Amino acid sequence: MELDPLGEDTAASLREIVRAGRHLQALLDEALDLTRIEQGRVELHCEPVNLHAVLLECFSLTELDAAGHAVSLGAPPEACTSLWVMADRRRLSQILLNLLSNGIKYNRPGGRVDVHCRCHRDGRAEIVITDTGVGIPEARQSELFQAFNRLDQEGGFIEGTGLGLAISKHLVELMGGGIQVTSAQGKGSSFSLFLPLAGDSGTALVHQPSGxxxxxxxxxxxxxxxxxxxxxxxxxxxxxxxxxxxxxxxxxxxxxxxxxxxxxxxxxxxxxxxxxxxxxxxxxxxxxxxxxxxxxxxxxxxxxxxxxxxxxxxxxxxxxxxxxxxxxxxxxxxxxxxxxxxxxxxxx
CATH class of the missing domain: 3.40.50.2300 (Response regulator)
Structure with a gap:
């Protein structure tokens, strides 16, 4: 139908049908994914993964989305180059893409999304994704990781399923890590992803008792x-x-x-x-x-x-x-x- 000559009203209606169909497909896919995770039917293949390489891939997949929202996307920091984490590579990409996409679509025109990486002496890497968006009221931050809870954004212009953060939390915990959020309303949010370090980047900072x-x-x-x-x-x-x-x-x-x-x-x-x-x-x-x-x-x-x-x-x-x-x-x-x-x- 898109290839046929259409009036503007018909073309607009067709675009809305396609958009709604894709949204429904995403909702079904994520609902099924969450069900499999909660039932313990997700098989993870954790191995040493270079954090910088995964971030580069995720940034390349979100550049157009960022440009469409007039949001600047900072490059993956060089500090991530030597960091290796124990993770399922495909699922780690899924989590990072979700956090980056949220940082973009809940941002403001002219805003930014930046990523920082650091190591902790307890043997974990921390990946922090910070945006300059609308922020989240402190009283509602505990609801962020609840399935289907979009914090009253259901009737707004920003699309979403309300499942991405719930799935991300389950997945990162299955990989031995965790996720935290800090946010100030009107100033933006920071999501911290914690994963076990692997390889040389992990041994350099492993805590050891004195002597x-x-x-x-x-x-x-x-x-x-x-x-x-x-x-x-x-x-x-x-x-x-x-x-x-x-x-x-x-x-x-x-x-x-x-x-x-x-x-x-x-x-x-x-x-x-x-x-x-x-x-x-x-x-x-x-x-x-x-x-x-x-x-x-x-x-x-x-x-x-x-x-x-x-x-x-x-x-x-x-x-x-x-x-x-x-x-x-x-x-x-x-x-x-x-x-x-x-x-x-x-x-x-």
Whole structure:
């Protein structure tokens, strides 16, 4: 119909039909997405993701929208270039696009949207998206993440489903992070997205107790060996990157569960990490095999798994794992756990 000659009134009506159809499609898509998330049917693939690269992609997708609203979009800061976070890349893009789009459409003509990044010593990255828009009354900020709640904007000119922030909150929490908002009515809003740091950018700022580095290893300066059995190469690379910044630790990684026992016998690791869900076997089976191997009766063995339900954690500890860590790794907790177990006196 758009290709046919139309009167202006008919063309305007057609544009409205198309716009309403697209809005309805977005509403249905987001409602289904939220339902899947709340029912636990969303599968995330968390891996080290370069924050700067994702931001560049999101900025390129929102530039035209910003121009259409006469809003200036600041470039991703250089501080993000070396930052890597543990996240599902596709879902992280979805969250950032939602926050950037909100900053644009709830802004004022001539306004700005800026992004800032920083690291925290608790092993988290913070991405702050700030706008110069209408702001949100303090009394209503607690309603922001409620599904379908648009803070009385339903009858206004700004389109939206009222689901984007609710979905974003669920997703970032599933990735081990969080989201916060600060806003002043008439001055604008800032949304802070927190995610676990990964790779070198995480190890540089991991909090460690005073004097921890000096305590590692024996008096001869021997490096502690840490063996990690994990079939996901991205997870192996993450832990290798974390341990590479520690002069007192030596990383040993293996993807094939069948190589675990033979490598353990040869290398004699001081600590072992086992993924629970492994091809052809499980971390529980490897734990039993290691405990039956002479010399490994008291070696600290850590379970690493995406199964984070309390009963799963309890099962792992009852089976004999020294600790049960869940994915995505809380990097601060992970490093503290290594310190604690490697400094513990040998029970053997």
């Amino acid at each position: 921890t580095r000096e305590k590692h290893g024996d008096q001869a300066g021997r490096r502690h060996k840490v063996l990690y059995v994990e079939d996901n190469p991205a997870n192996l690379r993450l832990v290798e990157a974390l341990l590479s910044r520690r002069e007192d630790l030596e990383f040993l990684g293996v993807q094939e569960p069948g190589e675990c026992l033979s490598l353990a016998r040869r290398a004699r690791p001081d600590l072992i990490m086992l993924d629970i869900n492994l091809p052809g076997t499980s971390g529980y089976a490897l734990l039993e095999g290691l405990r039956q191997t002479p010399g490994f009766e008291h070696t600290p063995i850590i379970a690493v798994s995406a199964n984070a339900m309390p009963f799963e954690v309890e099962r792992g500890l009852e089976a004999g794992f020294a600790r049960y860590l869940t994915k995505p790794l809380d990097i601060g907790l992970f490093m503290e756990t290594l310190d604690e177990l490697l400094e513990a006196p040998d029970e053997g």
